[in-house]
Amino acid sequence: MILSLTGFMGCGKSSVGRKLSQLLCCRFMDLDEMIEAEAGNSIPEIFAEIGESGFREIERRVLDRAVLMPPAYNRHTSLTDQYLEIISLGGGTIMTRECAEIVRERTMCVYLRATVETLAEHLEGETQGRPMLKGNVHQRITELMAQRAATYEGAAHIIIDIDGKSADEVAQAIIDSLSRR
Ligand code: S3P
Numbered sequence: 001m002i003l004s005l006t007g008f009m010g011c012g013k014s015s016v017g018r019k020l021s022q023l024l025c026c027r028f029m030d031l032d033e034m035i036e037a038e039a040g041n042s043i044p045e046i047f048a049e050i051g052e053s054g055f056r057e058i059e060r061r062v063l064d065r066a067v068l069m070p071p072a073y074n075r076h077t078s079l080t081d082q083y084l085e086i087i088s089l090g091g092g093t094i095m096t097r098e099c100a101e102i103v104r105e106r107t108m109c110v111y112l113r114a115t116v117e118t119l120a121e122h123l124e125g126e127t128q129g130r131p132m133l134k135g136n137v138h139q140r141i142t143e144l145m146a147q148r149a150a151t152y153e154g155a156a157h158i159i160i161d162i163d164g165k166s167a168d169e170v171a172q173a174i175i176d177s178l179s180r181r
Pocket of ligand 1: 007032
């Protein structure tokens, strides 16, 4: 099983993904890092050179490959008797229709849902490497969330509200939710 983490920039997908992979002793993949490795460039450089549409094309290709990879060796956990892998998606990944289909069909998708206020707090001083957040950050978060919220909710098999929770608490909430399924 591949567990994917989606949600807006700054919701903690990568840190929660890493934490979960430690707790469950399984492989962790970070889609943004895989895109940078594939392109041999940082995300801001990719946006500067080929724009958002070029970035989304690489993102789709890398995601498609990532969720088809055979599972790396990992220990079975009591949570599931299947192999488990975790992938943190980019905040905009599922806005591409094909990516949303891949995520919905080939992964168990967890949406880390947060209010604009929480996201703005987390993203303070963290906008440098994020070309989608150019300009007034609070306003950009509000605009993009208005466009994206329904898509995040539609793609998710599980929704976790993260406001006021640490990465450890979010990881535990995901484990609890998976155990109840
Ligand atoms: C994006 C989010 C980023 C990265 C790119 C575009 C977005 O990932 O994929 O800058 O459109 O929301 P994070 O959510 O990990 O910051």
